[in-house]
Each structure stands twice: as structure tokens, then as C-alpha cells.
Amino acid sequence: QKEVEQNSGPLSVPEGAIASLNCTYSDRGSQSFFWYRQYSGKSPELIMFIYSNGDKEDGRFTAQLNKASQYVSLLIRDSQPSDSATYLCAVHNAGNMLTFGGGTRLMVKP
Amino acid sequence: SQTIHQWPATLVQPVGSPLSLECTVEGTSNPNLYWYRQAAGRGLQLLFYSVGIGQISSEVPQNLSASRPQDRQFILSSKKLLLSDSGFYLCAWSGQGSYQPQHFGDGTRLSIL
Numbered sequence: 036q037k038e039v040e041q042n043s044g045p046l047s048v049p050e051g052a053i054a055s056l057n058c059t060y061s062d063r064g065s066q067s068f069f070w071y072r073q074y075s076g077k078s079p080e081l082i083m084f085i086y087s088n089g090d091k092e093d094g095r096f097t098a099q100l101n102k103a104s105q106y107v108s109l110l111i112r113d114s115q116p117s118d119s120a121t122y123l124c125a126v127h128n129a130g131n132m133l134t135f136g137g138g139t140r141l142m143v144k145p
Numbered sequence: 146s147q148t149i150h151q152w153p154a155t156l157v158q159p160v161g162s163p164l165s166l167e168c169t170v171e172g173t174s175n176p177n178l179y180w181y182r183q184a185a186g187r188g189l190q191l192l193f194y195s196v197g198i199g200q201i202s203s204e205v206p207q208n209l210s211a212s213r214p215q216d217r218q219f220i221l222s223s224k225k226l227l228l229s230d231s232g233f234y235l236c237a238w239s240g241q242g243s244y245q246p247q248h249f250g251d252g253t254r255l256s257i258l
Contacts, residue, residue: 067244078235078249079189086244123189127244137188 039126041136049144054111056139058124061105068100068107071123073138079123083109114143147172151236151250159258164209164223166253168236171217176238178219179247180211183233195219196241231257 038061048054056070067086071079085091085098085107097110107126111118124136151168158164170176180192191204193211201211208227212220219236234253239245 067246069246071249076254078252081246081248084246125247132191132194133247135189 039124039134039136041122041124041139043137044140045142046139047142047144048114050114050116052114052143054114054118054141054143056109056111056122056124056141058107058109058126058136059105060107060124060126060134062126062128062134063102063105065102065105065126065128067127068098069125069127069133070096070098070109071125071135073121073123075120111141114141116143116145119143147238147248149236149238149248149250151253153253154251155254155256157256157258158226160228161225164221164226164230164255166221166234166236166255168219168221168250169217170238173217173238173240175216175241177241177245178213179237179239180219180221181235181237183235183252185232189235193221226257228257231255 040059070083072082073079083096083098085100088100088102091098095112099108119142121138121140123138125133127133148171177196179194181189182192183189193201193203195201195213198213198216209223236250237247239247
């Protein structure tokens with residue numbers, strides 16, 4: 036069973052702080068990694084993807100990938116109350132299908 | 146640009162009634178298409194995926210079925226709904242090729258009474 040694990044949270048951070056969201060995966064053959072944001076009652080929205088080891092930055096978001104440790108993370112700098120949502124980690128396995136983690140609920144407090 | 150449309154947004158159905166949810170994609174051809182279900186407070190469960198017209202793969206046994214009558218149309222159906230079919234149904238598309246991201250429609254919230 037290919038698994039993607041996330042702490043369900045809630046992760047609570049003050050406004051302006053850095054939020055760090057983590058994800059581990061079991062399939063060593065995984066090649067691409069995605070972060071989705073899902074507001075309550077809404078559908079998931081793709082916010083970041085990463086294919087290579089290291090960091091990838093896009094505005095306030097940084098995705099970090101460590102394939103040796105089978106670990107991917109999402110950093111949100113200068114967190115805003117509007118960032119409060121559930122963040123889903125998704126991993127492409129060798130079968131070219133996405134496996135989703137259960138999501139981490141982030142709460143940014145003003 | 147590509148867009149995905151899913152309807153209806155909400156649906157309340159009695160147990161034992163039929164179901165038809167529709168999803169269409171615009172702005173791309175030959176997409177991969179997916180149906181997911183998300184139970185309240187839970188993760189995404191892949192129900193069906195399709196790589197082409199008439200080609201449907203089922204991930205879990207259930208009383209639901211899917212069809213792809215046209216390249217950019219994906220339909221989720223049931224002949225008789227169960228209480229356990231309640232949930233948030235999401236259609237998604239991705240491009241052909243390896244490791245493409247998936248993009249979701251707005252979803253249908255289905256309540257079974």
C-alpha cells in the first residue's frame with residue numbers, strides 16, 4: 036500500500052510567522068510531489084509542485100523535497116489569516132497515479 | 146486556458162434513487178479524467194479514472210459507475226444510492242504524459258436522506 040502521511044493538526048501559527056507543513060511518503064519510486072490548498076467546503080487548489088531534491092520557491096511558498104528521507108514540506112512565510120485552510124500533500128507513484136495525504140489543517144491567528 | 150465544470154454543486158437524494166453527476170473540461174484535448182470522493186473530515190478517495198473515451202478504471206468496488214462518452218466529458222452514476230454514498234464528489238483532469246498535476250472542479254456535495 037503506497038502511503039502519504041501528514042499530521043492532521045490543527046497547526047496554529049500567529050499572523051506573520053512561518054508555517055511549516057510536513058509530509059512523508061512510502062513509495063521510493065515517487066517522482067513528483069504536489070501541494071494543494073483546500074478551504075472549508077471548497078475543492079483542492081494546486082499551489083506548488085516539485086520534482087527535484089532541494090527547494091522551490093514561489094512567492095511566500097517554498098516546497099522542499101528530500102527523496103532520500105522520503106520527505107516533502109511546504110513553508111509559508113508571512114502567514115496570513117487567509118492562509119487558514121487544509122493543505123493536502125499528493126505524491127505521484129510509479130503507476131502515474133496521485134496518492135493524497137489526509138491533509139494538515141492550518142490556522143493562522145490574527 | 147483550461148477549465149473544468151462540474152454540476153450540480155449540491156444534491157439531496159433519497160436512498161435508493163439514481164444518480165448522475167457530470168463533469169466537462171474545456172481548453173484541452175484527450176485529458177486524463179478522475180472521480181474522487183471526500184467524506185467529511187477525510188482524505189480523497191479515488192473512485193474512477195479514464196485515459197480516453199470509453200476507457201474506465203475502477204479503484205474501489207462500489208455501487209457507482211463511470212462513463213466517458215466524449216473526450217472531455219466524464220459522468221458518475223448510480224442506479225440505487227446508499228446512505229454511505231454521501232460525500233463531496235470531485236472531478237479532476239490532468240494532461241497526458243507522466244507526472245502531470247491534477248486540477249479539480251468545484252465539486253458536488255451529495256447528501257443521501
